[in-house]
Amino acid sequence: MSQTSTAFRGVERLVAGQQTADGAGVRLTRVLTQNLQRRLDPFLxxxxxRNENPDDYIGGFPDHPHRGFETITYMLAGRMRHHDSAGNQGLLGPGGMQWMVAGSGLIHSELPEQESGLxxxxxxxxxxxxxxxxxxPNYRDVPSAAIPEYTSASGVHVRVIAGESHGTVGAVQRPVTEPLYLDIHLLAGSRFEQAIPAGHNAFAYVYRGRAEIAGTAVDDRQMAILANDGAAGVVIEAPVDSRLILVAGHPLDEPIAQYGPFVMNTAEQIEQTLRDYRDGKFEAAVVQAL
Incomplete structure (x- = not known):
């Protein structure tokens, strides 16, 4: 698909997210919440x-189970150690990413390996x-140096975590949901266009500065849900130096049954998952490389 489109998606709405805590007291903003799962299918x-105070992150995310979906952890600053129930471990550093497919179920932890700093x-x-x-279950740790990236003629720097952007193929490709995941750094006055297949759900989250998407201002720590109106592209402009992530994917259009860290299709499958977890089946998971 051409990266230049004559029809760009607008912004359907802006979302500020909810301040909450998870794991052992890690303070975070839950931007895509459960009430948006159908609208932003396949993303859950x-x-x-973004914490400077160690008290807000030092407890990390001790052992907890997952089943039925994939988790993508992308670090901008700091270090996080991963362990799972098959004995695998990896260290996520600044700019690094871990793509984990929980699949049939596993137990893992994500714990900070720092006592101060961001x-x-x-x-x-x-x-x-x-x-x-x-x-x-399977997973892949991708260090910062292994994430493909490029800089456009206008100075926009793009890290391609998944999918493809302007001929640069991302670190991970996934079937069916066909996710696109870009980390985009824009200089003041720059402009960036990205193709998004018609029908894919998409959103952007600004984490530095302020961006304009199809003329709509999106502030720091705001998510813009892009209209799914048949347009096959998005245009982003930056009045100031800005950074954001752009995410899109092919919707599954399947039932969603969620109970905490378990996401299946029916209530009966959730009940079976709870029995399997109580019976220790997650502890015997064999995790393969993605």
């Missing part, structure tokens, strides 16, 4: 964290199609 949740990043939950919810 987006958490943004801890900043995102965790995005991506739903799995019904046919893949019980696939074997």
């Amino acid at each position: 949740m987006l958490d943004a964290f 801890m900043e990043g995102f965790q995005l939950w991506l739903n799995l199609p019904a046919a893949d919810k019980m696939m074997a």
